[in-house]
Amino acid sequence: MKIILDAMGGDNAPKEILLGAQQAVRELGVEIAAVGDSVKIDACVKENSIDMTGITVVQAGEVIEMEDDPTKAIRHKKDSSMVVALRMLANGEGDALVSAGSTGALLTGATLIVKRLNGVKRAAIGTVIPGKEKAWLLLDSGANVECPADMLNCFATMGSVYMEKTMGRKAPSVALVNNGAEESKGTEIYVAAHQLMKQNPAIQFAGNIEPRDIPRGEVDVVVCDGFTGNVILKLTEGWAKFFSGELKALFKKNVGTMLAALLVKGGIASFKAKLDADEYGGAPLLGVNGVVIKAHGSSNAKAIKNAVRQAKACCENGMVEAIRENIQR
Amino acid sequence: MKIILDAMGGDNAPKEILLGAQQAVRELGVEIAAVGDSVKIDACVKENSIDMTGITVVQAGEVIEMEDDPTKAIRHKKDSSMVVALRMLANGEGDALVSAGSTGALLTGATLIVKRLNGVKRAAIGTVIPGKEKAWLLLDSGANVECPADMLNCFATMGSVYMEKTMGRKAPSVALVNNGAEESKGTEIYVAAHQLMKQNPAIQFAGNIEPRDIPRGEVDVVVCDGFTGNVILKLTEGWAKFFSGELKALFKKNVGTMLAALLVKGGIASFKAKLDADEYGGAPLLGVNGVVIKAHGSSNAKAIKNAVRQAKACCENGMVEAIRENIQR
Numbered sequence: 001m002k003i004i005l006d007a008m009g010g011d012n013a014p015k016e017i018l019l020g021a022q023q024a025v026r027e028l029g030v031e032i033a034a035v036g037d038s039v040k041i042d043a044c045v046k047e048n049s050i051d052m053t054g055i056t057v058v059q060a061g062e063v064i065e066m067e068d069d070p071t072k073a074i075r076h077k078k079d080s081s082m083v084v085a086l087r088m089l090a091n092g093e094g095d096a097l098v099s100a101g102s103t104g105a106l107l108t109g110a111t112l113i114v115k116r117l118n119g120v121k122r123a124a125i126g127t128v129i130p131g132k133e134k135a136w137l138l139l140d141s142g143a144n145v146e147c148p149a150d151m152l153n154c155f156a157t158m159g160s161v162y163m164e165k166t167m168g169r170k171a172p173s174v175a176l177v178n179n180g181a182e183e184s185k186g187t188e189i190y191v192a193a194h195q196l197m198k199q200n201p202a203i204q205f206a207g208n209i210e211p212r213d214i215p216r217g218e219v220d221v222v223v224c225d226g227f228t229g230n231v232i233l234k235l236t237e238g239w240a241k242f243f244s245g246e247l248k249a250l251f252k253k254n255v256g257t258m259l260a261a262l263l264v265k266g267g268i269a270s271f272k273a274k275l276d277a278d279e280y281g282g283a284p285l286l287g288v289n290g291v292v293i294k295a296h297g298s299s300n301a302k303a304i305k306n307a308v309r310q311a312k313a314c315c316e317n318g319m320v321e322a323i324r325e326n327i328q329r
Numbered sequence: 330m331k332i333i334l335d336a337m338g339g340d341n342a343p344k345e346i347l348l349g350a351q352q353a354v355r356e357l358g359v360e361i362a363a364v365g366d367s368v369k370i371d372a373c374v375k376e377n378s379i380d381m382t383g384i385t386v387v388q389a390g391e392v393i394e395m396e397d398d399p400t401k402a403i404r405h406k407k408d409s410s411m412v413v414a415l416r417m418l419a420n421g422e423g424d425a426l427v428s429a430g431s432t433g434a435l436l437t438g439a440t441l442i443v444k445r446l447n448g449v450k451r452a453a454i455g456t457v458i459p460g461k462e463k464a465w466l467l468l469d470s471g472a473n474v475e476c477p478a479d480m481l482n483c484f485a486t487m488g489s490v491y492m493e494k495t496m497g498r499k500a501p502s503v504a505l506v507n508n509g510a511e512e513s514k515g516t517e518i519y520v521a522a523h524q525l526m527k528q529n530p531a532i533q534f535a536g537n538i539e540p541r542d543i544p545r546g547e548v549d550v551v552v553c554d555g556f557t558g559n560v561i562l563k564l565t566e567g568w569a570k571f572f573s574g575e576l577k578a579l580f581k582k583n584v585g586t587m588l589a590a591l592l593v594k595g596g597i598a599s600f601k602a603k604l605d606a607d608e609y610g611g612a613p614l615l616g617v618n619g620v621v622i623k624a625h626g627s628s629n630a631k632a633i634k635n636a637v638r639q640a641k642a643c644c645e646n647g648m649v650e651a652i653r654e655n656i657q658r
Contacts, residue, residue: 132571142508146516179471179559187474187556211563215571227516230508231560234540236568242461242544243572250596257596260589267579267586 001315003308004094007036008063008081009101011298014044017100018055020304025054028309033094035060035085060084063101066297070104074112082106086113089290096291096311098282100299106292107143107285114290117320119327122147123287124155124226125294126162127233131217137163140226141233141283147225149192152176157202157326158286159221165317166284166310172220175209177228182208189225197223202326281306284314286323291315330644332637333423336365337392337410338430340627343373346429347384349633354383357638362423364389365410389413395626399433403441411435415442418619425620425640427611429628436472439617446649448656449616451476453484453555454623455491456562456612460546466492469555470562470612476554478521481505486531486655487615488550494646495613495639501549504538506557511537518554526552531655610635613643615652620644 124140251261282295580590611624
């Protein structure tokens with residue numbers, strides 16, 4: 001299996017991307033096509049003694065920057081690592097694509113170059129977030145700020161397929177974010193979406209989920225529009241940072257608390273692992289005609305490797321085919 | 330100053346409400362009109378040896394339950410503690426009202442009985458939430474699921490006045506929740522609201538705030554529609570519960586971690602205080618022609634006392650008058 005990697009995307013490119021590629025080849029047995037500026041890649045490989053076994057470099061002279069306008073960048077930077085990578089995926093020159101570059105550009109590019117599946121109005125971004133019981137998928141986590149009811153229902157189907165195919169969840173439960181459990185709750189769009197999801201044969205609908213219950217991780221898929229999803233995702237990041245900062249401050253107060261830190265060290269490590277987004281790899285772009293994984297902009301080698309693992313699982317388990325079938329039902 | 334207290338509202342009524350009233354009389358020097366079933370109140374007073382100095386009981390035979398439909402309950406339960414209390418406020422038989430009863434009913438009742446201020450389309454619920462730098466006001470935190478741009482702008486003005494008048498913030502900074510800092514971000518409504526807030530002479534507009542930055546507490550007022558506000562408020566509650574649960578589990582593992590718990594006890598207490606909603610009292614209903622404070626349904630005596638303190642501060646500092654003036658500008 002060959003995974004196409006945007007070697008120039010993200011805050012730590014190309015170094016962490018290439019180190020992640022090296023880990024992926026060794027641990028996952030995949031081939032990697034690393035797309036980017038070959039001069040820069042060669043220099044980075046030498047400087048960090050990266051073993052390039054199983055990794056082919058594909059030349060692309062430009063880079064899409066985070067501040068570029070997504071649509072303009074995709075249309076005009078034809079030789080950017082992201083556009084070249086997307087074209088390779090569209091042409092079947094690889095099985096899946098992983099990029100830590102601009103989310104907006106990747107989404108626009110995937111839609112324009114890889115294309116959407118029939119019946120999918122808009123692609124969505126799914127993000128796996130840890131919870132008390134288990135990790136859960138949030139979608140749309142920011143791609144589409146405004147979503148009519150049928151789009152939310154489509155997200156429900158795609159999210160359910162993703163959790164079944166790549167996370168091994170049997171009959172995943174799917175809930176709709178809302179400000180109350182009753183069917184009548186929420187905006188007109190959410191009331192209509194609730195009815196559509198209730199009748200959707202492709203999902204196990206668990207009804208509305210109130211935001212207070214989301215961290216419990218009792219459902220597999222949490223559906224909402226991208227504006228709300230962005231709030232859920234980013235507010236979660238913000239509070240996690242707040243709490244870990246408070247915890248650190250707590251242990252740094254004096255000798256006694258530093259001793260306390262030693263005593264609970266193991267527990268804190270497992271607590272951090274639970275919250276460690278790197279463990280869950282990247283965010284899938286669902287609804288496009290190919291496997292596209294958006295790794296976090298700040299991804300390190302481990303996060304890249306896990307995103308590749310995720311991409312591999314999507315391919316092996318026929319995720320795109322399964323979405324196509326379920327959408328057409 | 331006389332504060333009208335809905336003695337039958339909330340999970341712990343009437344006991345905690347009356348104990349809160351007793352604390353408020355002693356510590357804040359206010360008079361209290363406790364509205365509710367006088368037989369039940371008398372029994373509770375005896376059972377708990379509550380000192381009723383400064384507290385008058387006003388008879389109201391019915392109670393609005395949490396599961397009652399708000400509009401129907403307000404229209405039909407004319408003798409409920411909440412409706413009687415609202416009528417007293419409307420008739421000037423008290424300076425402010427505190428209730429831990431149903432939020433929906435209180436909002437509907439305040440709108441129908443106390444009435445909105447001129448120029449205010451819908452009342453909003455503000456909630457003070459702790460942050461890293463300082464506590465901040467979230468509004469609307471759940472009253473209005475759909476809000477046009479001018480309504481959001483009105484919330485901005487009301488929130489700013491509230492933080493200035495009752496929390497002593499000088500020239501409070503006001504931000505709009507959005508999925509990016511740029512003016513062009515968000516739904517059409519949010520793009521339009523950004524422009525209105527930018528031109529609003531009654532506020533210090535700090536631009537958009539991304540949800541990740543909300544927990545930092547760098548602005549005084551965070552404005553959004555009630556659907557989004559409910560997500561922010563309740564998700565925050567959910568994660569706080571998650572993190573405190575994880576922390577507890579961490580310290581209960583073995584003798585070593587229990588020793589660690591002793592060593593950091595002081596720090597944990599101050600950390601909890603930061604997150605303790607009881608410290609901040611209740612949520613003001615902003616935009617009605619009177620001071621109405623919604624205390625949390627699970628309020629204990631301390632939370633009720635703090636809600637009364639808040640109500641008192643609103644009266645003393647002319648909060649309603651200041652909102653009226655600023656809305657008319």
